[in-house]
Amino acid sequence: MNQNLPLYHIFNCVAENENISRAAKQLFISQPAVSKAISNLEESLQVTLFIRNSRGVKLTDEGKLLYEHTRIAFDALSKAEENIIRIHDLGIGHLRIGASTTLCKYLLLPYLDGFVKENPHIKITIDNQSSSHTLKQLENCTLDIGLVAKPENGDAFHFLSLDEIEDIFVATHTYLNNLTLRENSSDIFSNANIMLLDESNVTRKYVDQYFKSNNIEPKHVLEISTMDLLIEFAKTSLGVACVIKAFVESELREGTLVQIPVTPQLNKREVGFCYSKNAYLSDSMHKFMDYIRKSS
Structure with a gap:
């Protein structure tokens, strides 16, 4: 199937236009190339997909069946592209933060207040737990970032110091x-x-x-x-x-x-934001880290 994907794209365009010449212009390829692609797909599937006439082409029953599926597939891809563009343009994302009750109340919430105002479309999930549990989740990459006292195992984490606590x-x-x-x-x-x-x-x-x-x-x-x-x-x-x-x-x-x-x-001990060196940094994470550095 994978080798036929470009052919399905050409087939779908011809089916929508019901004309090989118009499809060729839309696809920015030559008319013979479109005809060759359709012939190759018909040969691969061992069916006739179009009936040629003087005004263009019409789908056969097999062609109609295939078009039902290609139309849904390419519509889904188009919607996916639109959603990705919308997510990028609006800054939609998700950020998972771990912090103890104490650090959440006294240190995290003031930072979140300003960050949420600047990034209203980023969903924030707070995992309220002990710092030791937060570090374990950061190691397993089930959290994006944690607010903790500076960990002893510095080799596994990036640490952005905010302040010292006594x-x-x-x-x-x-x-x-x-x-x-x-x-x-x-x-x-x-x-x-x-x-x-x-x-x-x-x-x-x-x-x-x-x-x-x-x-x-x-x-x-x-x-x-x-x-x-x-x-x-x-x-x-x-x-x-x-x-x-x-x-x-x-x-x-x-x-x-x-x-x-x-x-x-x-x-005194350092406290700050910590994340795994093996973690994937999403766009939301980059925005949060930039905000922390700007605000610190």
């Missing part, structure tokens, strides 16, 4: 005052309720590594599922929470929470 320990004045009254020691890791994200979280793994490197063993650990809940639990005087400083700036400024100095401090 992990700190916070609590209310009330909790710290009550803790001082109850305990003689000033070691918060031995006496306080230390509230952390759950063990599967990338931030938690980073904090656990900090504890291990500095021989710190918290005695009372409470695991909280999200950063927002962690902040709220700290504000209700349930314990000392390890949070990202940028996300509690207003609470620190207003005195709702206070930062607890620790030695050594946790090193």
